Amino acid sequence: MDDLLADFLTETSEGLVALDAALVRLERVPEDAATLSEVFRIVHTIKGTCGFLGLPRLEHVAHAAENVLGRYRDGTRPVTQQGISLILAALDRIRAIVTGLETTGAEPAGDDAPLTARLDAEAEGHAAPPPAARPPAAPASVAQAHAAVAEPEAELPVGSPGGEPGADPGGAATGGNAPPQTIRVSVDVLEDLMMLVSELVLTRNQLLQLARSQGDNAFAVPLQRLSHITTDLQEGVMKTRMQPIGNAWAKLPRLVRDLGVELGKKITLEMRGADTELDRQVLELIKDPLTHMVRNSGDHGLERPADRVAAGKPEAGRILLNARHEGGHILIEIGDDGRGLSVEKIRQKVLAQGLATEAELAGMPERDIHRFIFRPGFSTAAAVTAVSGRGVGMDVVKTNMERIGGTIDIRSREGHGTTFIIKIPLTLAIVSALIVEAGGERFAIPQIGVVELVRVGGEGTAQIERIKDAAVLRLRDRLLPLVNLAGVLQLDSKAADGSGFVVVTQVGGHIFGIIVDRVFDTEEIVVKPVAPILRHVTMFGGNTILGDGSVIMILDANGIARACGLGAEAGEAEPERDAGRPAHLLRSDATTALLLFHAGEGAPKAVPLGLVARLEDVERERIEVAGGRPLVQYRGQLMPLVPLSGHWDADSMPARQPVLVFSDGDRAMGLMVDSILDVVEERLVVDGAGERAGYLGSIVVAGKVTELLDTAWWLRQAGEDWFGPAASKPVGEARRVLLVEDSAFFRNLVVPALGAAGYVVTAVADAAEALRLRDAGAGFDAILSDITMPGMDGFALARALRAEGSWRDLPLVALTGRAGPEDVERGREAGFTDYVPKFDRAALLDSLAQCLGVPVGS
């Protein structure tokens, strides 16, 4: 039988029992409004539900009865014994039909017209005396007679519905007596039970631990038995909260069908393991993510029928859902046999968004590249379709899964399909945790966030390194930020750099390491909330009692990451984010992707990523020396290498020299650095203090002072002709360009870049200065302007220039970090000829060439 129907039957049976009692009460005290309301409500509920379930007979009878009750309730009709009898008759009819439903699963056939007609008449008023007012009842005169006889009695004979033509003959015999297969238990009761069992499990663990330390004693055997029973009880109670995952899948066939129609694809949906059960709380939480992923598979994963046939696949695409239990977890796979993820597309997107460098990508296994799709704002779908790509990406799915302690992974082969693998705990109440020690105290770290454990500091093990004060660990070529647990918790740490462990932890898209002194083992723990006076300490997710009876705090990896400033900018998904635009355009236009690296002495160095063409690792053997300067053959050319540390010594070179390559047209130069650290998005607030040759000043990146490279200065070190206009292609032909830009940093970047292309550049710091130049009669061929400037901004400047003066028809190019469609539109309205993102030198040169070739206004 349908689950819904079963629920309905249980509910209705309960309702009917309550109704009988209430109606009898009502008859005795007709004015009792509360009883009347109660009766009305129950009948109304029955009517509403059966309408929903498609049970027309029940609905009609209940509806008619409700009408009468409605009149009573409104006071438009007095409550009469006759009326109550009628309603009781209606209830008996309902009961008979329900009995039929219980046995056969369908409404028994029958004619309720006479009964409903009499109910209607009662509702209309003065109905009892004039039988003529019931023409539809005419054929059912037997029933009428029957009822008429019964009317004087307080209760209609129970046999009455059974005697009705068409009523289920077996119904009366079993009616109301069928023992219910299920009882309804409030969720609260189950929660309480679950809590008690959790406590029992804890106590059991404690006892077992005690028994172990005592060696063998008389308690061992009964304790073993207690342990087994406790385990069984725990499973039993958990089972009461279990629901088959099929409940969460019920809507999917319809969804997939509609999806196929909408997208013009043929899709078959296969569901396996629908009876795999999991905690209802978990089930509720995964319902939406699952739906989203199936939608994704149909929309992005599967190809159009024609493409599939061309690829030698069956025309109909297949989506496979598979659920199974595996070691205290549920594994759910959502797979399709579609086109698979395009590594190349992801790679390009990753580069475009500055999430990783080409060098990093080159060293990454395919699987890691696939995982980029879980980053916020990342979608490989070229077009935003109506079905998916509405700004809810895989990052949200991932976040939701992590919230319930689950993980998500991906397996994809280009051309063969994609499968997502979700691993979620069976229940949220009991979790497995790693017990660690830091600063002399023990803490529990929920295992779900732990990726791996690394031993550090001992002989032949990995070493913790430091960049200024920040500890990092090089783990398989990736730089892992480290957090010292004792430090974060303000505990006295033992020997500063003694041996210890790094618990590699993942929070959202961020992986970081937690330094601990010791690692004990894992233990099943019951998460209990901390006392209210400790709620403000976000580092803890709760506390629990361990097997040895001691209290231990449970660490919240999220809280630790937040407290250390990790994962603050990208870890959490932002639902309001507009998925239609790449993430880097959405960020504040003041943030810039910076490449962080180490070179020479002192603080880490940074350079805007946009200026760097490539990152290379050059083998020592390939570096040659000409005229005392290092060179390397690079893409068929000789590329000068400039040591950033200022001196260069062939002997002290590492086997592979990291090099930042800057290129312009067919020329390139390489900057030798010690190591590449990271790419970060950072607001550029350049502090010029302590300025020295080669550096524009210092900025603060992730709380650390970092020196910002003056690229132009270093480029000049590579050779005199780098900026020499004579040697460059005569693109600019000594055209004069005015640059309006308030930031000295950007002026320093743009001026040499344009100079190198042959333009004669005049730079001013604000719009007022530019207007003064105009009024003074200065002549230019084009104007470049920043948008956000103190005083008059770029838009205002553009309007002022277009309004009057000798520069009215000059090409006007906006330089900005913000280049969304509406920004471009706004710029055009203000009078800009073109809109170019900052740092995109190629785009700027293109734009200038175009503007100067095609004078504006023509």
Added chain:
Amino acid sequence: MQQAMTAAKQTPLAPVPRREEAEEVFLTLTVAGQLCGVPVRAVRDVLGAQAITRIPLAPQEVAGSLNLRGRIVTAIDLRRRLGLPPREAGGAIGAGAMSVVVERDGELYSLLADAVGDVLPLPPGDRAPNPPTLDLLWRDVSRGVHRLGEQLLILLDVEQVLAIGA
């Protein structure tokens, strides 16, 4: 027995509140030599020295948490709460202290005291208000003062004692 006699002596007018007040019974405890009293009705348990887990980053009055028959109890160090010197220089907070367990909003808290004394009825009539010169911190947590032989006893207001970091 004594209660019954007291009740019998009451006038029929308003006997209920009088009896309740007369019955107010306190558990005495010592914190750094200072005698304190907490209403017995508020006390759930009195425990000897317990293993207390330190809680990093917690308010300094919080000594840690301990396990009371499977329930986690947050321990409040009364010395710190009352601004008194720690038990012994360099010693762990709460080490060797008695726990007086009280309940508030379904949560258990343990008040750490150096020693727990008798249970005494203290008639409200004998209670003196806080002297106006009393330390501000103490005035917040004290409901009044009783003279007890040679000593003065501070009546602790459990609600106020637990109002930490609020």
